Amino acid sequence: MNNHNASVVPRASDNVLEASRAASTSHADRLIASMDRSGYASATLPDGVVFAESVEDVVRTLQLAATNRTPVVTRGAGTGLAAGAVGQAGEVVLDVSKMNRILRIDPVEQLAVVEPGVLNGELNAAAAEYGLFYAPDPASTAICSIGGNIATNAGGMRCAKYGVTREAVLALHVVLADGRELRTGRETLKGVTGYDLNALITGSEGTLGVVVEATLRLRPLPPATATVAAFFPDFASAAQAASAVIAARVQPSLLELIDGQTLEAVDSALGTDYRSKGNAFLLAQTDGYGAFLEQDVLIEAIEPFASSYEKATDPDHAEQLIKARREAIPSLEKLGRVSIGDIGVPRGRLAEVAVGLEEISRKTGVRIFTVAHASDGNLHPMIVMDEGDSVTEGPAKVALGEMFYLAKKLGGTLTGEHGVGLLKRDWLLPELGEVSLDVQHAIKKALDPDGILNPGKAI
Ligand SMILES: Cc1cc2nc3c(=O)[nH]c(=O)nc-3n(C[C@H](O)[C@H](O)[C@H](O)COP(=O)(O)OP(=O)(O)OC[C@H]3O[C@@H](n4cnc5c(N)ncnc54)[C@H](O)[C@@H]3O)c2cc1C
Known part of the structure; x- marks a missing residue:
């Protein structure tokens, strides 16, 4: 073990740490894990x-x-946005980021078998060599792990067409709270024997078991993609355009919305000039053999609302446009501490959210920057605070709560893809209701009777 200073009073966790080959009690490692x-x-x-x-x-x-009845917090790459992978005194953090081998890619069955620490982007790069891709693509693709993606049921831009992580998980190897090994799912595309334990583990935020291997569905890389970026006088008209795309029954593989303030932050981080073209930006991509035909339908739908639009001229140009969306959160992080909302609403109600968010900003005095996965009604209203400000109290917390009640009023949800972690537990009951919450606690008790795995998180 590295840097282990024996405590004066023995702690239950010492028995866990002392027996582990690669445990650390260094201040630096514990700080990162908090x-x-x-x-x-x-x-x-x-x-x-x-x-x-x-x-x-x-x-x-x-x-x-x-x-030893010691709580364990499983951690992947630590890019989570809900305080799910953070440990505190009395807990041991189990970091699986070094379990990072791609074990198999089967181009015939179009699947990959990976360890949990493999980064999402690494899997995609490996799959591309076989003309395949792994569909769920969080904006954090380059830095987040597959285990974390599974534990949060991560979404991303392509989920509009290809589904979220749950749709890509075929089978899992999971270690339960008592050390037993559980195998869920199967390699076949179909299979309904028993309860769907893949779906139970996916999105369970490290509270039911530790994912140590995953069999994931890959898809053929599309033969063509067509990308268009449109600019609008305001967020509401961009949201209306997004709804019009959906109503036109065209299926974009990506439909992303960015508001004017966020564009400004992206421009200053990337040296681009998107903000000068409009006060909101809608990025849309279609793919497959009919990509350009679908793009025509899509442009017809957005044109009545847009001030201007540009089609990507080549893959590099398309990548440059997508980068504006991917870099939205890091660009805002340059301005201060960011607290990120993750509400979901029915797709036709995006414009109403825009109005509601303005009201919340006025009421609470916080500045709200918004990006959205428009095709699945998932918005990320982001509050930028001073470095010293807290995300768990004060105006930011009030605003996060108001965002949830806004989403709920519109028929939506507290979290579309980031999970509940520690940060959103206050609003579980109003969304789930008592019966659902009781059932969830009963499931937790059945799999982890002593409450060892990630206590106090998710449910
Ligand atoms: C710039 C940026 C952009 C982002 N964009 C998106 C986005 O578009 N879509 C999206 O969904 N998320 C996004 N995220 C959030 C984050 O990247 C995802 O939630 C991701 O899935 C977390 O993966 P991770 O490996 O970092 O997990 P961690 O942060 O390490 O852990 C997250 C949760 O998963 C649990 N966990 C981790 N590994 C395992 C395992 N092997 N077994 C069991 N439980 C485990 C942890 O206990 C914790 O509860 C973004 C984050 C950043 C910083």
Whole structure:
């Protein structure tokens, strides 16, 4: 073990850390493990971090944790936006980022078998060599892990057409709270034997088991893509254009909305000049053999609302336009501490959200920057604060709550893809209701009776 200073008073977690080959109690490792990208930082540091390199490491850690009743927080790449992977005093963080091998790509069955620490972008690069791709593509593709994607049921831009992570998971190898190994799902595309445990584990935010291997569906890379960027006088008209695209029954593979303030931040980070072209930006891509035919229908739908639009002239130009969306969060992070909302509403109600968000900004005095996966009604209203400000109290917390109630009023949800973690638990009951929450706690109790896995998170 690295840098392990024996405590004066033995802690239950020492038994877990001392038995692990690759455990660290260094201040630096514990500090990293107390934070993620949500802006949240635990008030205390976890007792240590186990860097698992194999399934055996994970099994052993959980067996020891079960025996010693030590809470374990599983961590992938730490890019989460809900404070799900953060540890605190009394807890051990189980970091699986070193389990990062792509074990198999099967081009005939169009699937990949990977360890949890493989980065989303790495899997896509490997699949591309076979003319395939892994569809769920969070904007954090270059830095987030497949295990984290599964645990949060991550979404992304292409999910509009190809579905979220749950739709891409064929089978999982999971280590349960007591160290037993569970295999869920199967390699075949169809299969309905037993309850759907893939779906149960996917999105469970590290509270039901540790994913140590995943079999994932790949898809053929589309033969063509067509990209268009349109500019609008305001966010509401861009939202109306997005709704018009959906009403036109065309299926974009990507339909992303960015408001004027965020465009300004992107321009200053990337040296682009999108803001001068409009006060809102809608990026749309169609793909497949009919990409350009579909693009014509799409342009017809957005033209009545747009001030101008440009078609991408080649793949580099398309990539440049997509980069504006991918870099939205990092660009805002340059301005201060960012608290990110993740509400979902029925797709036809995006324009109403824009009006509601303006009202929330007025009421709470916070500045709200918004990007949205428009094709699935998933908005990320982002509050930029001063570095010292808290994401868990004060105006930011009030505004996050108001955003949830706005979404709920419009028939929507608290979180579309980032998860609940620690940050959104206050609003679980109003969305789920008592019966659903009771059932969820009963499932947790059945799989993790001592409450060892990621306690206090997600449900
Ligand atoms: C710039 C930026 C852009 C982003 N864009 C998107 C986006 O477009 N769409 C989106 O969905 N998210 C987005 N995110 C959020 C984040 O990248 C995703 O939630 C991602 O899935 C987290 O992966 P991770 O490996 O970093 O997980 P972590 O942050 O390490 O963990 C997240 C959760 O998963 C659990 N977990 C991690 N690994 C495992 C495992 N092997 N087994 C069991 N539980 C595990 C943790 O306990 C925690 O609850 C973005 C984040 C950033 C910083």
